[in-house]
Amino acid sequence: MVLATVKAWPVTARVFRLRRPHLSRRVASNLKVVLCVLVALLLESLLHVHRHAIPRPPKDLDAPFSTQCQDPVVAAAATPRENATLVMLARNNELQKALQAVQNIEHQFNQWFHYPILFLNDEEWDAEFKRVLSSAVSGEATFEVIERKDWGFPSWMDVDAARIQMKAQEAKNIYNGGKESYHHMCRFFSGTFYEAEALKKYKWYWRVEPGVEYTCAITYDPFVEMARRGKTYGYVVSLWEVDETVPSLFRTVDGFRRAKGIGATPNWRAMIQPSWAPWPIRRVLGWFGANHRDYNGDIWNLCHYWSNFEIADLDFFRSDVYRDLFGYLDHSGGFYSERWGDASVHALAVHLLLGPEQLHHFADIGYSHEPFWQCPGNAPGGQLLNSTVLGDASGVSPESEHAIGCRCRCPDERRRNNRGICLNTLQAPAAFHRPTFAQKWRGEYPYTINIPSPVPKP
Numbered sequence: 183m184v185l186a187t188v189k190a191w192p193v194t195a196r197v198f199r200l201r202r203p204h205l206s207r208r209v210a211s212n213l214k215v216v217l218c219v220l221v222a223l224l225l226e227s228l229l230h231v232h233r234h235a236i237p238r239p240p241k242d243l244d245a246p247f248s249t250q251c252q253d254p255v256v257a258a259a260a261t262p263r264e265n266a267t268l269v270m271l272a273r274n275n276e277l278q279k280a281l282q283a284v285q286n287i288e289h290q291f292n293q294w295f296h297y298p299i300l301f302l303n304d305e306e307w308d309a310e311f312k313r314v315l316s317s318a319v320s321g322e323a324t325f326e327v328i329e330r331k332d333w334g335f336p337s338w339m340d341v342d343a344a345r346i347q348m349k350a351q352e353a354k355n356i357y358n359g360g361k362e363s364y365h366h367m368c369r370f371f372s373g374t375f376y377e378a379e380a381l382k383k384y385k386w387y388w389r390v391e392p393g394v395e396y397t398c399a400i401t402y403d404p405f406v407e408m409a410r411r412g413k414t415y416g417y418v419v420s421l422w423e424v425d426e427t428v429p430s431l432f433r434t435v436d437g438f439r440r441a442k443g444i445g446a447t448p449n450w451r452a453m454i455q456p457s458w459a460p461w462p463i464r465r466v467l468g469w470f471g472a473n474h475r476d477y478n479g480d481i482w483n484l485c486h487y488w489s490n491f492e493i494a495d496l497d498f499f500r501s502d503v504y505r506d507l508f509g510y511l512d513h514s515g516g517f518y519s520e521r522w523g524d525a526s527v528h529a530l531a532v533h534l535l536l537g538p539e540q541l542h543h544f545a546d547i548g549y550s551h552e553p554f555w556q557c558p559g560n561a562p563g564g565q566l567l568n569s570t571v572l573g574d575a576s577g578v579s580p581e582s583e584h585a586i587g588c589r590c591r592c593p594d595e596r597r598r599n600n601r602g603i604c605l606n607t608l609q610a611p612a613a614f615h616r617p618t619f620a621q622k623w624r625g626e627y628p629y630t631i632n633i634p635s636p637v638p639k640p
């Protein structure tokens with residue numbers, strides 16, 4: 183036995199001597215290939231992320247329309263009114279909240295500018311609602327009932343299947359997912375509100391919701407400024423969408439973008455969080471339509487504008503391309519199979535179809551819709567304290583550094599009570615001044631791109 187082992191040993195050694203260098207060369211060359219592939223994938227990922235960088239414009243493309251109080255009577259007399267209206271969708275049982283919002287906007291703005299207000303409802307208006315609200319407005323008040331074709335399921339939809347899908351959303355506790363009327367409302371604001379007969383004669387609209395509050399005086403005409411500065415869409419608050427309400431919305435909008443051959447402009451890219459996943463994984467994620475991913479496998483950052491405040495050019499919504507986009511989204515069924523909100527639809531649409539210079543952040547407007555608010559604080563030396571038009575300034579917030587508001591009553595010294603990440607992300611294509619890495623790290627985001635100084639943390 184021992185002899186056999188001794189005899190066998192030189193043979194094994196020979197085999198080893200022969201095989202080892204051969205094996206390790208193969209492993210080494212395989213390793214090299216793997217390493218090369220990994221480096222190539224890493225470089226591709228880096229390049230991919232780099233391609234999504236948002237170029238810095240040579241100057242800020244958006245600025246507050248006003249940075250202190252103006253005499254609103256002088257401002258109103260300086261220019262004719264735009265062809266514009268305030269619009270409030272409401273239910274009869276929201277009388278008190280509607281009244282509060284209308285009285286508030288009259289007090290802060292419309293008492294000097296007298297824009298009409300159009301009240302929309304999916305049901306007949308109560309006489310009491312009409313009587314009370316008519317007496318609260320300084321412009322013309324119109325009460326309209328939305329046509330059946332503009333409120334409800336699209337004609338081609340399998341309503342029973344849609345109802346089952348909404349029940350499933352309710353079971354998953356998706357916010358308003360089980361509320362049929364809420365789905366109708368989101369579909370209406372996403373795509374059919376501009377079809378309302380009573381809106382057809384207007385170019386501009388300002389959306390007002392029952393229960394909202396304007397916390398500063400607005401002493402100039404925002405419609406006039408929008409028109410004068412070539413703006414199309416104005417907003418105040420920007421934040422993250424509730425992700426389970428919109429799993430396939432981004433992919434569907436991206437599908438439309440591709441079908442129409444619309445490029446990935448900086449404004450569109452501001453919606454995207456580029457994926458670091460290596461190319462093959464990215465492709466798979468894109469092909470199989472993972473939640474919030476586009477066809478490239480990149481992710482929507484879920485940022486959008488809160489559409490309960492909106493001042494916009496209705497011609498944008500009436501354009502062929504927007505109508506096509508809405509039709510495309512509608513036919514995909516997501517207003518019912520998921521709970522797509524009009525805020526996200528509008529935000530994705532304006533970032534897809536408009537340039538950064540056409541969007542406007544109303545940084546000078548104080549606005550509150552529970553639970554979030556924005557308040558610009560009172561501009562130092564800019565409160566027109568002796569103005570008889572603006573009246574007594576007692577009870578307003580103290581003036582503060584870098585503040586740009588007029589006679590604001592802010593809940594505290596902050597400029598907003600939501601994080602500024604989405605605001606800054608979506609503003610990036612228009613922003614020459616941007617937060618530094620250190621500022622972002624500390625959670626400090628400039629309140630408005632045209633006032634680059636740091637502001638208190640939200």
Ligand SMILES: Nc1nc2c(ncn2[C@@H]2O[C@H](COP(=O)(O)OP(=O)(O)OP(=O)(O)O)[C@@H](O)[C@H]2O)c(=O)[nH]1
Pocket residue numbers: 270271272273276302303304305363364367390391392490552
């Ligand atoms: N006429 C009518 N108006 C509705 C209906 N559902 C919602 N609205 C209106 O649509 C707007 C948005 O509805 P809200 O319930 O405030 O929805 P939201 O702002 O997304 O959510 P909240 O955080 O609950 O305020 C408001 O102006 C409501 O009055 C409805 O079934 N009929």
Ligand SMILES: [Mg+2]
Pocket residue numbers: 391490551
């Ligand atoms: Mg609301």
